[in-house]
Structure formats: C-alpha cells, structure tokens
Amino acid sequence: MKPNEAQLLAELPAPAKSFILYFLEGTTDITPESAPMVEEIRSEIAKRPGAEVQVTGHTDTVGSDSDNDALSQKRAEEILNLLASRGFDRAIMSAVGRGERELKLPTGDNVGSAVNRRVEVIVR
Structure with missing residues (x-):
C-alpha cells in the first residue's frame, strides 16, 4: 500500500x-429493553459530522394494512421526534413507515410478533 493510500x-x-428498537403491541411506545438504545443512537449521530439518519417503522400483521401503515409511520416519527428532542436537526433525518410489508419474521395474517414491531434506524 502506498503511503497516501x-x-x-x-x-x-x-x-x-x-x-433496532422494539415496540409494545399496537402502540408507539418502545419496550423497556429498547429504551437504552436511544442513547446509543444519539451517541452515534453525535460522533459523525454531517450525519444522515434514516428511520423506518414496521408492524406485525395484527390489524388492517392501512392501520399498520399508519402505525409504522407513527413509530418512525416517534423515534425521529425523540432524536430531535435531544438536539438533532430534523433536516438530517427521514422517517418512513413500511407497515407489515417487510416482516423480520414471516407470519400469517393477524399474528402478533414482537420482532416485527420495530423501528430500524440507520446512521450514515
């Protein structure tokens, strides 16, 4: 390897x-086990100049498609708001809900699944 490389x-x-943060069924409340992850996310954003943050909400298959789309969007926005309340500019963050379209654990319809009730946060 050359010196400048x-x-x-x-x-x-x-x-x-x-x-990945997990949520209580049918709510925008993160599980107690996921709460400490918020500080880890905050720390990761803080150490990256020019950070970009993508927040994607998901649901399990309980409820209608339209209800799950709305809930997943609300979950993503809840995490975005939480990060904004810790001083991060909303301009560096985006939030989108995917409903039950991207299940982490494939299930049948109307099956509660804790691993599918999640928000994924990617910090770049």
Missing part, C-alpha cells in the same frame, strides 16, 4: 450503523 483509507467515513 493508508491516509485516504483512514479518512473514509465510518460504515453505516444500524439499530
């Missing part, structure tokens, strides 16, 4: 980091 590699931005 090592320096260039050291200056590359850190790879994106992802976090």
Whole structure:
C-alpha cells in the first residue's frame, strides 16, 4: 500500500450503523429493553459530522394494512421526534413507515410478533 493510500483509507467515513428498537403491541411506545438504545443512537449521530439518519417503522400483521401503515409511520416519527428532542436537526433525518410489508419474521395474517414491531434506524 502506498503511503497516501493508508491516509485516504483512514479518512473514509465510518460504515453505516444500524439499530433496532422494539415496540409494545399496537402502540408507539418502545419496550423497556429498547429504551437504552436511544442513547446509543444519539451517541452515534453525535460522533459523525454531517450525519444522515434514516428511520423506518414496521408492524406485525395484527390489524388492517392501512392501520399498520399508519402505525409504522407513527413509530418512525416517534423515534425521529425523540432524536430531535435531544438536539438533532430534523433536516438530517427521514422517517418512513413500511407497515407489515417487510416482516423480520414471516407470519400469517393477524399474528402478533414482537420482532416485527420495530423501528430500524440507520446512521450514515
């Protein structure tokens, strides 16, 4: 490796980091086990100059498609609001809801699944 290549590699931005927070059924309330993850996300954003944050909400299959679309969007916005309340500019963040379209654990319709009730946060 040439001397300047090592320096260039050291200056590359850190790879994106992802976090998953889980929610109580039918709500925008994160589980007690997920609460400490908010501080980890905050810390990761703070150490990245020019950070971009993508927040994607998901649901399980309980409820109608339209209700789950709305709930997943509300979950994503809840986390975005939580991060904004800790001083981060909303302009660096985006929130989208995917409803039950991207199940982490495939299930039948109207099946409650804690692993599917989640928000994924990607910090770049």
